[in-house]
Amino acid sequence: MQGDHFELENAPADAGTLRRVAIDPVSRVEGHGKVTLLLDENGQVQQVRLHIVEFRGFEKFIQGRPYWEVPVMVQRLCGICPVSHHLAAAKALDHVLGADRLTPTAEKVRRLMHYGQILQSHALHFFHLSSPDLLFGFASEAGRRNIVGVAAAYPEIARHGVLLRKFGQEVIRLTAGKRVHGTGAIPGGVNRSLNREERDSLLAEIYAIVGWSRQAVHLVKRLHAADPALYDSFGTFRSNILSLVGADGSLDFYDGHLRARDADGRILVDGFPIQNYQQLIREEVKPWSYMKFPFLAALGPQHGWYKVGPLARVQNCDRIPTPLAEAERREFIDHGQGNLVHAPLAYHWARMIEMLHAAETIKALLHDDDLSGSTLVTSGVRKRQGVGVIEAPRGTLIHHYQVDDDDLVSSCNLIVSTTHNNQPMNEAIRRVAQRYLSGRELTEGLLNHIEVAIRAFDPCLSCATHALGKMPLQLELQDAVGQVVDRRCTAS
């Protein structure tokens, strides 16, 4: 399957014959992202190490806090998908309260919040982050390859991106109570429902939102069709996939059980209860990385690693329970001609299918009167621990808490989507570097291509901190004795 990767990963890193190329995207003030390419004597990429610091200090941040504070506090982990952490924590603590089945109003308000989050995050990812690369080409002028450039050349696309994002934010505001730092989900349910006026205000826009989401899928399909060789091969590698699926096997971002498939699409695990995730997933530690490397326990670290996120979800489910997105899923599956699609650039296509599904789901929910119900909270027999799993925009997100009898959190464990995708990101970068690095010169082209591969997964680089004056992306080439022979710097 993916055996060649581990042969290289285990290559002797201390060998004096390896040159080291360091790409240093220090894009967050305390987060440190870095790509190291280890080359052999012939200048060929032998090993890739992607270093990302994220969620450092999380356990200390949470331990000793009353459990009811946790769904609000965890939003400060991530400035891009705080709602995902908010809901995953609330779901975990539902179990602690014994609230194994929420009221219809609570579940639907939470679902609306989550699908609003998926919509706004996917819109941000595609229009702000990835569309500049895709619309202008990876090798185009860097100064143009950004959202401002897209707005200049494709103003309608950029405008749709902004308005989709804005709509998703408004869904979050109405369900969570605030635009940021919302409090809507609480252990056992929610603290508010939507009134008729709020639903009508969203309904007034949702039809345009569905239309623009559909156009976005068509745009990605056109891009694939224009250069299938590139889109199908760029950074492509085979792996297992993992995601939640609903009880009936449908795509479900909010709840369900875990399912894994192998690289050929055969189901490895299905119906796995989320409360038992530790029996399914183990995490390997490597000395060179802060981030762990999750793998399916039954397959071991060498063969058990897997992709998560849109590309995994769209192919792991049996169907998408909304008509427009399901039609697009079928077309996507047909593109694979009977095989799983593994191309990293296909993440964007799958992501837009999911955005369309989120828009359709929001539309259906807004017509559901349960959204305006008044029974918001439930509870049951108190437990000492709970696991909450959710499909966040970038992939499966696991929150696990233990709560003592004094109601204080005694321990917690998180596996976030960027951690699940750790090994796949390394692999995608290695493939791209092997293809585009040559000689001793570090080119902007190489840097661009590595960035494009990373963006397909959109790792979280300790994103909850924002500060001006960030360091730019740096690219450095060292010879066999560690001397810098080339250096390149670009904005990040």
Place this chain on the structure above:
Amino acid sequence: MSPAPVLVLACGNPSRGDDALGPLLLDRLQAWLEVTGEAAGSELLGDFQLQIEHALDLVGRRLVLFIDAGRQTPAPFVFRQAQAVDGAPYSTHALPPEALLAVLPRIDHQTAPPAFVLCVRGERFELGEGLSAAASCHADRAFELLQELFRTPEIDCWRSLLSG
């Protein structure tokens, strides 16, 4: 309803050490404006970081002020005017004020209003940490500037207070 003529957009995470400078100064400014009876003329918004949809918050404003922490900023702060920059660098998770100003006319056919950046030097940004002593001093100095700015929220006055 017309938006307030002055928009203050502060970025930062209150739970990450000196990244809290933006929201902290926003709260202090809000309280001060309420005491002085000037709150109606300004809208104050806080968020983790700037994103493209914030361009729509700029519509119809006479003046905009961005407040943020900065790691390499000369202490205690830098106050500068921001100009729209096409092709400003972008990153995965945030947009600089200059790019936001450039996005607005592209998507809404509106000219971006005059905008200023108050960037306050931060030192430590770890999750769960409070404000550092140094950043607290910088915040006090920055708040003195904010009071001066909002006594006379006019572009000429603000320009006269730009850093060096």
